[in-house]
Amino acid sequence: MIFGRVLCLFNRHRPQRDKITWDGINYHSDCAHCGKRIYRRQGGGWRAMRVALITAKDPQAQ
Numbered sequence: 739m740i741f742g743r744v745l746c747l748f749n750r751h752r753p754q755r756d757k758i759t760w761d762g763i764n765y766h767s768d769c770a771h772c773g774k775r776i777y778r779r780q781g782g783g784w785r786a787m788r789v790a791l792i793t794a795k796d797p798q799a800q
C-alpha cells in the first residue's frame with residue numbers, strides 16, 4: 739500500500755468501490771489509501787476534493 743500512498747502525494751487517488759456515490763454531477767468516494775474525499779474527473783482519474791471552503795469555517799475561531 740506504500741506505492742498507493744506515493745500516488746496520493748501526486749493527487750492520484752484510488753476510490754473505495756463500495757463508497758462511490760453519484761450526486762448528479764460527479765462521482766464521489768473516499769480514497770482507499772489516504773482516506774481523503776475524492777471525486778472522479780471527466781476523462782478519468784480521481785482527485786482530492788477542494789475542502790478549503792469547509793476548513794475555513796472554524797466554529798472555535800470566535
Ligand SMILES: [Zn+2]
Binds near residue numbers: 751772
Ligand atoms: Zn489518496
